[in-house]
Amino acid sequence: MSKNNFVIAVYVENKYGVLTRVTSMFTRRGFNIDTLTVGETESPEYSRITISLSGDRTDRMQLVSQLTKLYNVKKVEVLSNEEAIKRELLLIKVKNDLDNRAQIMDAVNVFKAKTVDYSSQAMCFEVTGDSNKIDAFIDNMKPFGIIEMCRTGIVALERGPDSILSE
Amino acid sequence: MKLKGAEIVVETLIEQNIKTIFGYPGGTVIDIYDQLYKKSDRINHVLTAHEQGAAHAADGYARATGDIGVVLATSGPGATNLVTGIATAYLDSVPLLAITGNVPNTLIGRDSFQEIDITGITLPITKHNFLVHDVEDLADTIREAIRIAKSGRPGPVLVDIPKDVQGASCEFTYKAPVEKTALKPADDKLVHDAAALIAESNRPYIYFGGGAVRAGAGALISELADKIDAVIGCSMMGLSELPTQLDRFLGMQGMHGHYASSKAMAKADLIIGVGVRFSDRATGDTEKFSKGARKIQIDADFAELGKNVDLELGCACDISDFLRKLIDAVDYKRNPNWMTKIDKLREQEAAQEYQGFLPRDAVMAAAALNDEDTDVVTDVGQHQMWVAQYYDFKKKRTWISSGGLGTMGFGMGAAIGAAYGSKKRTVLFTGDGSFGMNLNELATAVTYNVPVTVVLFNNGVLGMVRQWQTLFYNKTYSNTTLDRKTDFVKLAESFGAKGYKAENLEEFKEAFAEANKAEGPVVIDLTIDKDDLVMPMMKPGGSFDRLILATEEENRHE
Numbered sequence: 001m002s003k004n005n006f007v008i009a010v011y012v013e014n015k016y017g018v019l020t021r022v023t024s025m026f027t028r029r030g031f032n033i034d035t036l037t038v039g040e041t042e043s044p045e046y047s048r049i050t051i052s053l054s055g056d057r058t059d060r061m062q063l064v065s066q067l068t069k070l071y072n073v074k075k076v077e078v079l080s081n082e083e084a085i086k087r088e089l090l091l092i093k094v095k096n097d098l099d100n101r102a103q104i105m106d107a108v109n110v111f112k113a114k115t116v117d118y119s120s121q122a123m124c125f126e127v128t129g130d131s132n133k134i135d136a137f138i139d140n141m142k143p144f145g146i147i148e149m150c151r152t153g154i155v156a157l158e159r160g161p162d163s164i165l166s167e
Numbered sequence: 168m169k170l171k172g173a174e175i176v177v178e179t180l181i182e183q184n185i186k187t188i189f190g191y192p193g194g195t196v197i198d199i200y201d202q203l204y205k206k207s208d209r210i211n212h213v214l215t216a217h218e219q220g221a222a223h224a225a226d227g228y229a230r231a232t233g234d235i236g237v238v239l240a241t242s243g244p245g246a247t248n249l250v251t252g253i254a255t256a257y258l259d260s261v262p263l264l265a266i267t268g269n270v271p272n273t274l275i276g277r278d279s280f281q282e283i284d285i286t287g288i289t290l291p292i293t294k295h296n297f298l299v300h301d302v303e304d305l306a307d308t309i310r311e312a313i314r315i316a317k318s319g320r321p322g323p324v325l326v327d328i329p330k331d332v333q334g335a336s337c338e339f340t341y342k343a344p345v346e347k348t349a350l351k352p353a354d355d356k357l358v359h360d361a362a363a364l365i366a367e368s369n370r371p372y373i374y375f376g377g378g379a380v381r382a383g384a385g386a387l388i389s390e391l392a393d394k395i396d397a398v399i400g401c402s403m404m405g406l407s408e409l410p411t412q413l414d415r416f417l418g419m420q421g422m423h424g425h426y427a428s429s430k431a432m433a434k435a436d437l438i439i440g441v442g443v444r445f446s447d448r449a450t451g452d453t454e455k456f457s458k459g460a461r462k463i464q465i466d467a468d469f470a471e472l473g474k475n476v477d478l479e480l481g482c483a484c485d486i487s488d489f490l491r492k493l494i495d496a497v498d499y500k501r502n503p504n505w506m507t508k509i510d511k512l513r514e515q516e517a518a519q520e521y522q523g524f525l526p527r528d529a530v531m532a533a534a535a536l537n538d539e540d541t542d543v544v545t546d547v548g549q550h551q552m553w554v555a556q557y558y559d560f561k562k563k564r565t566w567i568s569s570g571g572l573g574t575m576g577f578g579m580g581a582a583i584g585a586a587y588g589s590k591k592r593t594v595l596f597t598g599d600g601s602f603g604m605n606l607n608e609l610a611t612a613v614t615y616n617v618p619v620t621v622v623l624f625n626n627g628v629l630g631m632v633r634q635w636q637t638l639f640y641n642k643t644y645s646n647t648t649l650d651r652k653t654d655f656v657k658l659a660e661s662f663g664a665k666g667y668k669a670e671n672l673e674e675f676k677e678a679f680a681e682a683n684k685a686e687g688p689v690v691i692d693l694t695i696d697k698d699d700l701v702m703p704m705m706k707p708g709g710s711f712d713r714l715i716l717a718t719e720e721e722n723r724h725e
Contacts, residue, residue: 017286017298020290021290024291027291061473062470062473062474065470065472068469071315
């Protein structure tokens with residue numbers, strides 16, 4: 001069966017150790033996570049974990065079932081590509097070099113990146129967008145010398161008026 | 168009333184109708200033991216020789232009674248010694264409550280004496296676990312742990328209680344015993360669709376496992392089979408739910424299953440799985456497994472549906488409810504060609520049996536001398552398979568064996584637990600390898616005068632691994648020859664138990680009959696041949712098309 005990328009939103013109790021329970025299940029069942037983000041939600045009792053990974057249909061069903069079985073998990077939803085808004089944030093530090101500076105700034109403008117730090121040796125940019133855009137920006141920066149970078153992984157919400165808790 | 172945490176633990180267990188618990192004391196559970204001593208007229212504690220034995224005993228108790236088993240251990244090594252027992256219960260979906268003490272809250276995280284992160288360690292082998300930081304949460308956490316362990320697909324739950332929580336006080340009020348969360352009723356449309364698949368099939372095979380035992384669904388399975396003219400087979404975990412002699416029942420299928428049962432499953436055009444997970448030991452290579460068959464799976468746990476094999480239809484619900492509705496929904500039908508084929512398979516199976524095979528004869532003799540409701544416990548290895556193959560089960564829940572985890576050393580503790588559950592003599596079949604792992608629990612059986620007959624199939628080797636070495640590793644017997652010189656009769660006597668030695672079937676029968684008259688534990692050391700094999704056998708990762716048969720293997724020797 002063909003493997004696809006997909007994103008799963010998991011609504012969990014905001015308690016000590018819950019993230020470990022979720023990630024431990026992934027390890028035990030042999031699922032490989034591409035990205036994982038976690039943070040508070042509109043309700044302080046709950047956290048939202050967003051996981052992106054790749055797998056076939058059986059993997060996806062098994063994953064949702066196993067997540068749903070965890071005691072602290074309240075809701076699990078697979079977010080479709082069409083119906084979901086997905087964003088990632090990148091911080092990237094690039095060598096500041098007189099010869100390249102103009103080219104770098106061109107890319108920064110095209111990608112609507114924000115300059116967040118500037119010194120004679122290095123520049124740091126912030127980029128948000130879907131993962132493809134982030135990948136493309138990183139590719140653009142490679143020739144100029146990336147000193148270090150950090151990306152958040154995907155956060156995602158479904159379009160429209162409903163929440164993950166709606167039936 | 169205001170109670171200390173330790174007293175709350177014991178009062179909550181009593182409130183929840185827990186009659187017997189198994190355990191071992193230590194520094195961080197002294198307070199709980201203090202309370203158990205004071206309340207020993209209301210709750211019974213069985214002190215084992217080792218925490219692992221206590222965990223297996225609680226597991227055996229749960230399997231024999233269908234109720235929850237409870238085990239108590241101290242922090243650190245006490246807790247880690249439970250791990251194999253908890254994992255055994257997890258893999259076989261046994262409701263188990265494990266209570267551990269831990270160092271005081273203030274010492275957690277400092278690598279204090281006998282401190283271990285037992286909730287972390289047991290995370291992947293429990294349905295859920297709790298670390299109780301506050302005495303106010305204690306009673307409700309224990310109640311919730313019991314509810315989780317018993318509900319849906321049962322399993323072990325661990326509650327870790329720091330010592331200061333046991334010493335702190337709070338208000339305690341009794342509550343009613345927790346109710347299991349009800350399972351979903353069967354979906355009518357899925358029942359209807361299943362009936363349609365049955366109508367289209369000519370070679371139906373009902374395949375049930377531990378989930379059917381848990382639901383007590385044997386009678387319904389038999390009724391359905393009668394109505395749609397199906398044959399029935401089971402996984403190892405399903406044994407004893409239906410009487411061995413039931414006409415449509417072909418017995419256990421799988422790696423060491425009955426020839427007719429495994430072959431019929433391979434030839435079926437419809438497999439109806441009931442509370443069974445299609446494990447690798449039952450299916451072999453899932454790509455080749457019963458390719459011609461459509462598959463229906465009914466299970467209490469939705470995550471089981473399609474986990475191991477592709478399905479035509481899956482339904483997560485109350486198994487009994489589904490079967491009841493399905494029996495109403497299907498039309499009466501006959502499959503004469505299928506039955507003719509089954510009769511042929513049965514004839515072929517009968518032709519493979521050879522005479523004078525001591526392991527089989529001993530199992531059958533024990534079955535004949537036992538009561539119908541005697542619990543039969545096994546360890547893991549060849550003896551386990553021989554009992555699974557040849558024991559004539561008549562009553563439900565009389566088969567107690569470690570299936571999923573395959574835990575050598577399970578038997579001695581589990582047999583003690585089962586005897587407490589059934590309040591009558593339990594028979595443990597074991598091997599010299601398995602028995603060697605936890606024979607310390609013989610001391611427990613002697614102390615409490617527990618009626619356990621230990622039938623020790625003694626071949627001086629680790630027979631099952633040796634069998635693989637014989638068949639697949641050019642007879643390179645690496646580290647499977649024990650040759651330990653242990654005198655098991657003297658060993659039994661030194662523990663304070665009775666011991667008998669048997670070299671043949673007649674001596675075995677005599678010793679077994681004597682054991683039935685005894686009061687406490689009895690060990691029967693039965694010498695068997697080290698080259699006896701469990702047959703038939705499906706090669707690991709193989710398929711039912713190519714079973715290794717006893718007759719073939721004999722030919723190969725010649």
